Amino acid sequence: MKRRPSTITDIAKALNVSASTVSRALHDSPSISQETKDAVIALAKQLNYQPNMLAVSLLNKKTKTIGVIVPEITSYFFATVISGVQDMVEEANYKLIICQSNESFEEEKKLIETLSLGRVDGFLISPSSKTTNFEHLEKLRASGNPVVVFDRDCPNFEADKVLVDDYDGAFQAVDYLVKTGCQRIAHITGPKNLTTCQHRKAGYLDALKKNGRTVNPDYITEVEGFTSEDGEEAAKKLLDLDTPPDAIFAINDAVAIGAMAVIREKGIHIPEEISLVGFDDEPYSKYFKPSLTSVWQPVYDLGMLSSRILMNHILNDLEDYNYRYELLKPELIIRNSSRPLP
Amino acid sequence: MKRRPSTITDIAKALNVSASTVSRALHDSPSISQETKDAVIALAKQLNYQPNMLAVSLLNKKTKTIGVIVPEITSYFFATVISGVQDMVEEANYKLIICQSNESFEEEKKLIETLSLGRVDGFLISPSSKTTNFEHLEKLRASGNPVVVFDRDCPNFEADKVLVDDYDGAFQAVDYLVKTGCQRIAHITGPKNLTTCQHRKAGYLDALKKNGRTVNPDYITEVEGFTSEDGEEAAKKLLDLDTPPDAIFAINDAVAIGAMAVIREKGIHIPEEISLVGFDDEPYSKYFKPSLTSVWQPVYDLGMLSSRILMNHILNDLEDYNYRYELLKPELIIRNSSRPLP
């Protein structure tokens, strides 16, 4: 049943020519007679010949494959980034190996190791929330592998980076909450390690300060993960305060939705009594009741741009290259979970 | 900058031994002196030696990699299946190449071609909604590639299959709608080609018939895709009927959510005036208002089982094998978008 795939040598033997001739014929080399070509191609089709890319890659030292490592494939955000990457990379006739680290540092290291052994031509990486040490990336780059970091920054690791201006997104959101009259604005932040979370928190803090508000540490609470269940817990904590907040800016939409459920259970009205803003603008977010105000990110472009930069690296061997640092602009999408501007 | 990765030969030369000795030392072969081993291993580490898997795979005719083709990586359903697959496959020390066809037949063929050229050891495939011809799969299997089809069946293509009992899920849902007193139960079905949609529709029809209801063709409408926008359109059509339905069983949760939005806009009450049931039980579904009744599927298990069967095929060369046909049981999760049983 398990037949040996036919090779260039099989064709050569059957046709009484040399393997080189077959190879040349298959590549439509001008120095091969039409007859031979026809014969070779015909037989190749008949034998269902398929070039063995392993052999080709071994020879060329190019796999025409890039490795993508994301923390979670399940999330709308990363899944969409990947779509962008795929569309870009396809044009260059490159393939993608998609891997998820499940937010685990160990898995991330292992994945990089494996991809590296498999000799992928380049890496697109968004580190896990547990990753604080970037030696594995340093090592990767030290051995000459093109690496582009996206969405989540790796501080102190020099590389091409394509990020979203999380600070700006958060600032827009909180500034808007202030301007719509919210007095006690809370923030549900995410894992400390993540620059995305740090920057969103910084945006939150600065928006408060620029508007002359004092920061109340009780109004900042942290979640371990990014799920709605995490959001529920965090919201409960906030609502149990003696003077609960009248606005919550959540680290992302999933968390915001969990918060929304808790708020609703308590019979508190959104946005009259409490405003709610998320981050990501997931497809479902507009369908909640009330529809969720959120910060949209150029996710698809993030994928396109990251892979464009990576491909540029791979295809043109660049000397003395200055790493690029791209910051994409997010945008606040106002819906009904927050009040209108006066 | 782009350094040539060090090879076994580099180490051999530097140490004045043969490449085989190095190879054996690296594999901790018992027939190598401890000294030599130590020397080799030390130098290997120093040179940052990494075995070239391309060469190994070429030699073994095994890549220890399996290819997964799904229509859409973005969907909760497939993303979760992949998690199951990954966890299973990892135990066997296999890698995954994840690809999405974007519901395009052409892309699907191309992906299979590419993976096949890359000599993956096996395939896990859920066909696109445009796929009606299975020659590409036949060809794949004919050349001895293990193939497992999951979730979406390929009629007339013999292979291992791991599916969900969509008929049963739909039957449960509609039977329940009948029992809760719904008189005019509509169904939003999906792309005709998909067996999942066909079976859900069959379950819907049979549940009506078994309960002595007549089927009103006006109450069956079809969507092209699986998005909430599709659901909105479909729901509008249904609600514009002279006697609109008092229940909608939607092909999946995303579509149901679109329908929910339209129903709400018209000021119709769920579930008092109209019941709504989805399929998939996505994580968000319980957070909608009202929370969505839906058919849960054993998604993670689907991934685990499919890959277990595939791995079994790959690891044990099975002769005269009878293809397996596994049908996993879904479960109706009752929430507030439908009425309670009397």
Add this chain to the structure above:
DNA sequence: CTGTTAGCGCCTTCAC
């Protein structure tokens, strides 16, 4: 204990 040989499948010189 270690070296030599051969070959996985392919392509690229260099000959003729």
Add this chain to the structure above:
DNA sequence: GTGAAGGCGCTAACAG
């Protein structure tokens, strides 16, 4: 136009 030789990096079989 075509063939022969060599090699990508690695391992297994056969010798010592």
